[in-house]
Amino acid sequence: MAPNDSAQITEEDGEARAGRRRVTRYAVPVAVAGVAAATIGLVPALAASGDPDLPKISAQQLIEKIAASDTERLSGSVKITTDLGIPSLGGLTGAMGSSLAPQGAEDGKGGSTADPTTKLMELGAGTHTLRVAADGPDKQRVSIMNDAAEYSLIHNAGEVWAYDSASNEAYHAASPKGADGSHQGKERPAGKGVPATPKEFAEQALKAAGDTTSVSVDGTARIAGRDAYQLLIKPKQAAGSTVGSITVAVDAKTGTPLKFTLMPTSGGKAVVDVGFTKVDFARPAASTFDFTPPKGAKVTQADEDTARESAKGGEGAKDLKELKDRNELNQPKVIGEGWNAVYVLGSSDGASAPSTSDEMPQDAQKFMDALGDKVTGKFGSGTVFQTRLVNALMTDDGRVYVGAVTKDALVKAANQAK
Template sequence: MAPNDSAQITGENDETGDLPAGRRRAARYVVPVAVAGVAAATIGLVPALAASGDPDLPKITAAQLIEKMAASDTERLSGTVKITTDLGIPSLGGLGGSAAGALAPKGGADSGGKDGGSAAEPTGKLMELASGEHTLRVATDGPDKQRLSILDSAAEYSLIHNAGEVWAYDSSSNQAYHAKAPAGADSGKSGKPGKSGKSGKDQAVPKELPATPQDFTREALKAADDTTSVTVDGTARIAGRDAYQLVIKPKQAGSTVGSVKVAVDSKTGTPLKFTLLPSSGGKAVIDVGFTKVDFSRPAASTFTFTPPKGAKVTEADESKAAGKDQAHKAPKDAKELGSEPNVIGEGWTSVVQLDTGAKAPTAAASKDMPAEARQFMDALGDKVKGKFGSGTVYKTRLVNALMTDDGKVFVGAVTKDALVKAANEAK
């Protein structure tokens, strides 16, 4: 078993500060959970991935394991992923299959294919992964071919990207959604920046929510600094593969993140399992990993799709014209948010401040919201007061957000007290 090796991530530490360029790039993988998007940080997976024994592997340091992850060039694999989320919020499944749809005003287009939308449209469908337990089949063959299927007891939803074409199909409604991948989506290698600075995979397939351990590792771990400690904590057997256990912990008080554990394949450097434990204790908020994995090239037929006979096909332009994206638009009186929100603090306790310019919804305005959505929002909110005035903290076990009555928003993977403190100190 690999020994417990700790690396304190600081700019002056010999483990990272004096590393060559390859290791400095690797260090980007070790940081706090990003708070840019609540959805991206809130998918999780069941601890249904039992490890079978601790393999005896050669000794490796934390810095070496991080470098191995960063240098991994795995572009071809297929397998089964188990995923469950425990954010401590009502199930999004009770909101009609799409969080966006349920939170939209009554009569909106985001209603499971009614009013002109498509039940197969990816944004709403992938939001279902933000709660409950799910089994996925995934496959990738380089930057221009990916497939993700969400398996249900009696239905299947598939999202396929193949050389510039994106198809989504919902078997329960027999509806399909078709779109052209963004220009340049196939440039660059999977998981590595292309000319645009984003990976081909990330541009080609909607990435509102991560779905594999690789996704979580890339999205949740960005850079290393002196707010983080890293440890190699033994080994594990995941999906029939020998793996090292990398444990990442914040050194700051006030974060909702207790620790992050990544099981890294000992041969390929590919993350096989990702587990996030909250600082509040209890079971994992996020625990996602492979139960089966194959690093050989998937069959070409995996990435081909033809709509079944009788299926309703909606083109992306038609869905947009039907008002599918209305629920995501800012309020009419909202200010321009700009591309550079104010960031308060650093590391794991960073808080992002936005000024929407829109006052908090009144009781009268909330009447236009579906009953399920009102219940959902009420279950999340706590009224708070401070030097900043008054507002409501919408809480989960991971990402929390404070919306002040005058339209300011503070969001981060931090506690309620940390949000109130940030609001009090904001200029």
């Protein structure tokens, strides 16, 4: 086994990607789970078949090996287990009904159950098996395998297709800007920024590495039939962070991350465990990336959804300035940095405060009561919704503080902002 060898990462933290957020009182717990899935990643618990004897390598050399990896073609199966310590999102979605459904999907007027924005939320809880394939920067496919159905997301050249066999619905969009290859290191075209392989998770984890992070080589492992080094990433003196450690298994030959495991400071099972169970670095068949909607499938065009959402957002707006102000309220600000970063959503004056909800479904209210913990401070009062990784504080005047930090750290951030 390779010995432990530590190194510090001094590159600056990447800027947080702003995104539109809807702040509603009973959607926040689901958004918290979504942040965990989208920001940290997807990877499985795999049994090791013995630790291989590999040449010694330093942490810096292993990081450079990952960065230099030129793997663009592969196929295989990925197992993802996510344990945030909350009830299944699938059951929650059913309880909340239309509040979590794609806009218009609940009444048959537009929207699509195949929309990746909502479908990939399912990866935020439980264990899932994915089939993945890639052939260069302009062809990728990710399929979520269920007992009686399959959901597939396909990016091929200038198009993105998503298909849900359970509902026989398809979603079609043009590839995001940069999908011709310039997206590398930026945004994945197929998944709207949601990671789907251990490599993408590892890249996000390393972006967060700074002088508050220790990185070491923690032995070797056998993953999906291949020899791998284990890279251990741990926050140093990051009081308030819920991240205990991250382990990345790196293919010894290609430098491709094969497995990603995130352990919380609270101990117990991994919060996120994602890894290949099978992997093949040969070029996938070209037909893998072909897609034609089945006969009778409902097809939703992305530009139709965009137009519908824009029209809905404009209702009651007196002028363009009011629309702009609404959008600005949803742009997150950041308090702190590195492992202790807290993202702030909503206005400072409560202009977009969510309403208390007498209309909240009973099951959704029970869900919130189970997660919620009332807190007070200089900021006023609010409720903290907790998972094993990402937590959120919703203040009574409409602001939301969210991050991979403890309840006390959220209250401290709220007091600091006040």
